[in-house]
Amino acid sequence: MLNPNFSFTEERSSRRVFLGRAAQGLGKVALASLLSPSLLSAAVAAQTKAKDKDKWTGVVNPFHYPPKAKRVIWLTMAGGPSHLETFDYKPKLAEMHGQPMPESFTKGKQIAQLQGAKLVCYGPQHKFKRFGKSEAEICDLFPQIGSVMDQICLVRSMTTDAINHDPAHMFMNTGSQIAGRPSMGSWAVYGLGCEAEELPGFVVLTSLGKGGQNQPIAARQWAAGLLPSRFQGVHLRGKGDPVLYLGNPAGVSRDQQRDVVQAVNKINAKYDAIADDPEIATRIAQYEMAFKMQASVPELMETKKEPQTVFDLYGCQPGDGSFASNCLLARRLAERGVRFIQLYHKDWDHHGGLKDGIALKAAEVDRACMALITDLKQRGMLEDTLIVWAGEFGRTPMSQGGDGRDHHNAGFSVWLCGGGIRPGTVYGSTDELGYSAVENVVDVHDLHASMLKLLGIEHTKLSVKFQGLDIRLTGIAGKVIDGILT
DSSP, rough: OOTTTHHHHHHHHHHHHHHHOOOHHHHHHHHHHHOOOGOOOOHHHHHHHHHHHSOOHHHHHHHHSSSSSEEEOOOOOTTTTOOOGTTTOHHHHHHHTTSOOOOOHTTTTSSSTTTTTTOOOOOOSSSSEEEEEEEEEETTTTTHHHHHHHEEEEEEEEEESSSHHEEEEEEEEHOOSSSTOOOHHHHHHHHHHOOOOSSSSSSEEOOOOOOOOOOOOOOGGGGGGGGGGGGOOOOOOOOSSSSTTOOOOOOOOOOHHHHHHHHHHHHHHHHHHHHHHHHHHHHHHHHHHHHHHHHHHHHOOOOGOOHHHHHHHTTTTTTTOOOOHHHHHHHHHHHHHHHHEEEEEOOOSSSSHHHHHHHHHHHHHHHEEEEEEEEHHHHTTTEEEEEEOOOEEEEEEEEEEEEEEEEEOEEEEEEEEEETTTTTEOEEEEESSSSEEEEEEEEEEHEEEEEEEEOOTTTOOOOEEEETTEEEEETTOOOGGGGOOO
């Protein structure tokens, strides 16, 4: 017999929702986990639901620490730059160039593509020079970065768990080699929200340069993972249309587009009342953001109004898609309140042709990095902007193919600058051949914990419940690197 209270709108509810509501107690939890593990992110769903109708202000309220940085600009050198030709000079390695690599360094250690090969020491391919009052010794291919070295903290003892590109990017971005975990940018926006009204909280820009090795960077590197998808990074193209299909179709006015967005969102809201799915609320918010971006993104990308002195500083032309141009866009995004900005510059994977390859990449990023630091400082923004320069791993002290270096995860260099970072500091070191970090060893979880603290977040307290576990960026590890913080 048909239930007189039956509503045909209820029939449109998904089987998952029907069963989820019908089950009770532990049975409900077990059934939900089988049907959709994301349903166990109850806290995320509730918070998203409560805030999606308004501006997302984050779940960390109040701050766990007084924040020293409001935003992050992460400069990712994709491919794994060699620390031995950039920021970590090893005269002993130069002395042993061409000699067998001592087995005491490598026996039983993880080696990527050199496993079973004859291991030969490969000395630094470029000269190094001391810069600044700190007299930090870095490769002379980076004179512009050297000119601002007293504002930088150089970490020479970085390590990572991964030794191949994609899992290493995954680990550096998410703290896990398992796909599906939220990226650092997603965690930052989820935790703190975003000041930008008409731009996403997390923006990604990519560039290639002249090396030509267009090694792909998967979009999952800036995904929201188990967080609602509204927290994923938005990839803006630095050349051409910044976002495909963002503009109105021919003959459609902005008012007409507004009507469409409102109508679609009303339909979604009605279905949301039935299905109770946080992703529907996310969809509503993303339609609204896309509509706002139709006006805000063209204005953001219109850099021609910048004075010529700015282009001279960065060494770029308006909209040329270069790393330098993306650094300028990063400053403009930071000015507009974007919380997390990540730049990928590709082609650092020098298995061969290392000497010329490093010189080429250095020329593409050296001035731009200096310009970004200088520009932010001149505008009074460096003190609350955290800049991170890092690859996914380093390179071996041993040669590969005679003129290159293989992947290496036991010791490499990164540098940080700005909001809350101790300037003019060299932290940690590798052994005399640059193989392993030996002093003040830093891993990826430590780096993430320190970045979160600078943003005002205690890394052990930013978590979401997923499949019965408390998932966090730093996993069950991570310690704040006090020696690099002010």
